[in-house]
Amino acid sequence: MAIPKKYARPITVDGTAFRWRVRRKPTYCQGNGWGPMTFAVERADAPGRALLVSLPCSRPDAWLGERATAVRPSLVKAAVRMALDRGWDPRQAGNAFDLALTDDDLTAMLHGPPTYAVPFMRR
Template sequence: MTIPGKGSRPITVDGVAYRWRIRRKPTYSQGNGWSPMTFAVQPAEGPGRALLVSLPFFRPDAWLGARTTAVRPALVAAAVRLALRRGWDPRRPGPAFACDVTEDDLAAMPGGPPAYEVPFPRR
């Protein structure tokens, strides 16, 4: 799996360059709040194994009000470090490595993201 260069952002974690990307539009499941917020990370240079991170939140643009948060570079860097501890080797080719981030993982991350509730739109 390769992340397209367009729309991806560079990040350096512990001296290693990566690119990360969030899907531009939510999938139907993400829009309805049935599946969590995800983002992908891969090494910036050369082939390698991609990382798919799932967060315990929903997308801010979900159609129904749901618990959500913003994905910032600090959260991406912390998720990369967590995946590396869990066995992700970005230099080896292969299928995407799935890393599910839990509430406990977020609490242990420095400056874990604050979640907030999105109110239902009024008609």
């Protein structure tokens, strides 16, 4: 599985170039809040096995007022490092490597509790 280059953002983690992308529109399940917020990461120079990261919250553009968070480069870097520690080899061919993050994982990655927004509470 390769990530489309269009709308993909570059990021460098420990000297290795990657690109990451969040799906532009939510799937039906994500829109209803049934599915988690996800993003994909792969090596920029030699795409191989992609990393698919699932967050323990909904997308900010979900149709229902679920708790949501934005994906920031610091979160992407931390997720890539965690996936590499758990055995993800981005040069290897094969199916995507799934990494499901929990609230505790996010707290450790972000050095504090994650900030969630509830869409109907925004001003």
